Amino acid sequence: MTDTTTWTIDPAHTVVGFVVKHMTFTTVRGRFKDVKGTIEVDPRNPGRSAVTVEIAAASIDTGAADRDAHLRSADFFDVEKYPTLTFRSKAVEGAFQREGDRFTIVGDLAIRGTTWEVTLDAVYEGSGKDP
16 A cells, blocks of 8 residues: 555646846846646655656746747747657655655756756645645
């Protein structure tokens, strides 16, 4: 018997954001508005937990329509050819039983046909039933 619970990522309460330097002297902040995925949690054996996320590349929003259109073009995300960014975990390390517990998620981030291994720092914020 397993105590694994599967959660569906709620796009209304999820932010996938980024911060990048532009021309070395200004900072651009943005986010992707269309995010979906699942989180499978096994609190007794965190290593069996898993995260899968899909992000619609065309949903990029930096607050500047011209810049967003350029980022969607073949110069950057090439959303016509690569419509989805994905993250798939390979390992979850650490505990997440009490609020404030810190853990890491190691996985593959695929953008525009290229995959990188990334490590995400995470904090367990708690859980509860949706009223």
